[in-house]
Every structure is written in structure tokens, then in C-alpha cells.
Amino acid sequence: MTTQHETLPATDEEFRAHLREFFTTRHPGRRPKDPAERVAWQRAWNATLFDAGLAGPAWPAEYGGMDLPFDRQVIYQEEFARARVPGPVATGVGIAGPTIITYGTEEQKQRWLPAMLRGDKVWAQAYSEPGAGSDLQALRTTARREGDEYVVNGQKVWNSSADIADILFTLVRTGAPESRQRGISYLIIDAHAPGVQVRPLRDLTGGHDFCEIFFDEVRVPVTDRVGEENEGWKLVRTSLGHERAAGAMNQASMYRRVLDELIQLARERGATADPLVRDRLADFDIRVRIMRYNAMRIIDSILTAGQPGPASSVSRILISRFEQDLHEFAVELLGPAGLLTRDSADAVQRGRWLYGFLRTRASTIGAGTVEIQRNTIAEQVLGLPHDPAMPAR
Numbered sequence: 114m115t116t117q118h119e120t121l122p123a124t125d126e127e128f129r130a131h132l133r134e135f136f137t138t139r140h141p142g143r144r145p146k147d148p149a150e151r152v153a154w155q156r157a158w159n160a161t162l163f164d165a166g167l168a169g170p171a172w173p174a175e176y177g178g179m180d181l182p183f184d185r186q187v188i189y190q191e192e193f194a195r196a197r198v199p200g201p202v203a204t205g206v207g208i209a210g211p212t213i214i215t216y217g218t219e220e221q222k223q224r225w226l227p228a229m230l231r232g233d234k235v236w237a238q239a240y241s242e243p244g245a246g247s248d249l250q251a252l253r254t255t256a257r258r259e260g261d262e263y264v265v266n267g268q269k270v271w272n273s274s275a276d277i278a279d280i281l282f283t284l285v286r287t288g289a290p291e292s293r294q295r296g297i298s299y300l301i302i303d304a305h306a307p308g309v310q311v312r313p314l315r316d317l318t319g320g321h322d323f324c325e326i327f328f329d330e331v332r333v334p335v336t337d338r339v340g341e342e343n344e345g346w347k348l349v350r351t352s353l354g355h356e357r358a359a360g361a362m363n364q365a366s367m368y369r370r371v372l373d374e375l376i377q378l379a380r381e382r383g384a385t386a387d388p389l390v391r392d393r394l395a396d397f398d399i400r401v402r403i404m405r406y407n408a409m410r411i412i413d414s415i416l417t418a419g420q421p422g423p424a425s426s427v428s429r430i431l432i433s434r435f436e437q438d439l440h441e442f443a444v445e446l447l448g449p450a451g452l453l454t455r456d457s458a459d460a461v462q463r464g465r466w467l468y469g470f471l472r473t474r475a476s477t478i479g480a481g482t483v484e485i486q487r488n489t490i491a492e493q494v495l496g497l498p499h500d501p502a503m504p505a506r
Contacts, residue, residue, distance in 0.1 A: 120166070121179075129188050135167060136196035144199070152235075152277050155199045159232030169206070169230045171412075173214065176226035186412050187362060194366030203274035205229045205236025209282040212299070212348050216340045225280075225301070237278035237304070239269040239326050240349070249284070249349065250294040254328060256285035258335070258342075263287070263300065265308075265331040275311045275324035278304045288343050299345035301337040308332075316475070361408035361428050368435065369401050375443055378462070384446055393442055400435050407431060426486040427494075433476035433483065440469040 122128045141158040145151045162168040163177055170189040172178020181189060193200075201207065210229055213222060228234045245252040254267025265285055275281065281302045288296015302309065308331035313321035340348050376385075376394055384390045407428050443466035444451035455464035477483045491497040 132192040156232035163231040190362035234279045237275040239281045239283035265328045269326040294346040297345040299339045299348045365405040426489040
């Protein structure tokens with residue numbers, strides 16, 4: 114089968130130039146302020162990429178991806194971040210997509226993946242619950258089997274982009290209440306089905322990036338279960354690993370740019386004359402470089418082993434702590450001006466650093482808490498004894 118990357122320029126330099134020209138000439142323009150317009154703008158850009166054969170750098174070509182080798186994926190992510198173009202809408206492409214590619218039937222892949230990658234359908238994750246966040250295997254949302262359907266009841270919380278989603282990928286308990294990870298199944302649910310209610314939650318920044326979801330006798334076809342019944346936990350591990358790995362290179366490239374902008378801001382304000390400020394900026398520069406090398410290691414692991422491995426947990430901790438430290442430093446650097454919000458006419462760079470400071474307070478919680486990541490590293494990297502409170506891997 115001919116793959117997408119075989120139709121692209123032959124050399125890495127030509128490939129980079131090709132991407133740079135495309136992202137420049139087809140750039141979608143400034144990000145709209147209106148939320149609904151912003152989603153439409155982002156979906157239109159995803160469709161533009163897909164139709165041009167420039168979406169899904171790591172995805173198989175038969176589902177619309179580029180099937181790029183390792184070195185080309187690195188170049189792609191670097192140029193993508195450099196161009197400041199929007200990424201995929203919501204969380205489906207980075208989390209559900211790799212899971213379906215690994216565990217879905219061929220019919221499921223053909224039915225869901227191209228529309229997901231193109232942005233025709235927006236997917237959102239529905240994992241965490243009020244009593245099952247870090248302890249995800251304690252989830253209580255149930256799915257009882259009735260013939261060719263499951264009937265789902267329960268509540269999810271802290272769900273990114275669920276208010277704009279067409280489809281939810283979620284975890285339900287199909288086993289006994291005490292079955293823990295041995296009774297979990299992975300379902301795909303129509304976000305507009307009868308009995309599904311989504312309520313936005315206001316966060317620390319004043320925005321509504323998170324939602325809570327209620328399922329009340331929601332009927333889901335058995336054919337929309339990915340993997341076997343009660344064997345969804347291994348899919349969860351794939352999903353969460355890819356969630357931490359997805360865009361790791363893109364984040365490294367993005368923070369290379371963000372740090373360069375912060376350094377320029379420090380120069381403009383005369384702060385770089387202070388050796389302590391220069392020391393902090395040098396530390397951030399080192400961490401950005403490490404971030405990039407670790408992202409390369411994750412991509413290589415996915416290509417060679419099919420899974421991101423424990424390096425994704427290392428990356429998750431590294432990035433979450435870095436972005437918290439970076440924005441905290443930026444606010445301190447600005448002094449009183451760092452407390453002005455984007456609504457203030459006197460705000461520096463439209464209050465971006467304060468907004469980032471508030472938003473990243475949740476970085477060590479989302480996508481698996483830092484404590485969970487440390488458990489993974491302790492067991493899978495350092496070889497320490499398994500925590501009996503955690504599910505067997």
C-alpha cells in the first residue's frame with residue numbers, strides 16, 4: 114500500500130520547506146474570540162489539513178494519516194508549533210484515535226477514524242468521576258447489558274470539551290461493583306443521545322474548558338464497545354499513555370517559542386541584567402531541550418514497540434512542572450503588572466502570563482496526577498515494588 118509520506122518531498126529539508134510553505138500560505142488566520150466561531154475555525158483547519166494529506170503524522174494512511182517515519186514526525190511537530198496553527202479539536206485524535214487503531218475492529222476504524230481526524234466529528238473523553246479521578250479503577254458509572262445494547266447510568270466530571278463533542282469515549286462498569294479494573298469496559302457514546310446531559314464547569318481562569326456529564330438510561334449499541342467486555346483496563350492504559358505522549362514534541366516546540374518570547378520580554382524590561390534572572394532563564398532553556406529529547410524518545414518507543422511506555426509518565430511530570438514554574442516566574446518578573454487580567458487595557462501582552470499561571474495550576478492533576486506518574490516511573494523504570502493499592506499492570 115502506498116503511504117502518504119511516499120508522495121511527499123524526498124529529503125527532510127524539502128519536507129520541512131513544504132510544510133512551512135503550506136502552513137504559511139494556508140494559515141487559518143487569527144484565533145476568533147467567540148467560542149462557537151473558534152470551534153468552527155479549528156474544525157475548518159483540521160479539514161484543510163486532512164484534505165491536503167497533512168493530518169495525523171503518526172496515523173496509518175488507510176485512515177487518513179501520513180504514516181510518517183520518526184524523523185519526519187519530529188520535523189512535522191516542530192513546523193506545526195512554529196506556524197502557530199490550531200491542533201485537533203478536543204481530545205479524540207490524541208487519545209481515542211490511537212486506542213481504536215490498536216484495539217478497534219476494522220469496521221470501527223473505518224467508521225470513526227477518518228471523520229475524527231478531519232474534524233467532522235468532535236470526540237471528548239469521559240473517564241474521571243466525582244469519586245474516581247486518580248483512583249480510576251474505582252469508577253461507578255454502570256452499563257448493564259440488555260440484548261444488543263448497554264444501558265448506561267452514572268456521572269463523569271472534569272471532561273475537556275464535552276460541551277462541543279459529538280461523541281464521548283468513556284469507561285463504564287460492566288462487572289460487579291467490587292470488580293475494580295477487572296470489570297471495566299470501553300464504550301463509544303453519542304453525545305447527543307437521549308439521557309446524556311452535559312454541564313460546563315467554570316474554572317480558575319473564568320473559562321469553561323471542563324464539563325460534567327450525566328448518563329440517565331442511555332442506550333449504547335454493543336457494537337460501539339471497543340475491545341472485549343470487562344477488559345477495558347488495558348485500553349485505558351493505552352489511552353492514558355497516548356494522552357501523555359500526544360503532542361509531546363509539539364509541546365516541546367511550542368514551549369521553545371514561548372520561552373524565547375519570555376526571554377525577549379525580560380530583555381525589554383531590563384530584567385536580564387540581573388544574574389538571578391539569567392540563571393532562571395538558562396534553567397528553563399535546559400528543561401526545554403530535555404523536553405524535546407524525551408519527546409523524541411516517546412515517538413521512537415511508539416514506532417518500535419507500539420506503546421509510549423513509561424517515558425510518557427516522565428514527559429507528563431516534566432512538562433507539567435515546567436509550565437507551572439515558567440508562568441510563575443513570568444508573573445513574578447512582571448511584578449504588579451503581572452496581576453492584570455486580559456480585560457485590563459494596561460495588561461502586558463493581553464494578560465497571557467497571568468492566564469497561563471492560573472490555567473497551569475491544574476497541570477499536575479490532569480491526564481493522571483503527578484503521584485500516579487511517579488508510581489509508574491517507580492515500578493516500570495526504577496523496578497521498585499508494586500504498590501498494592503494500585504491495580505496490577
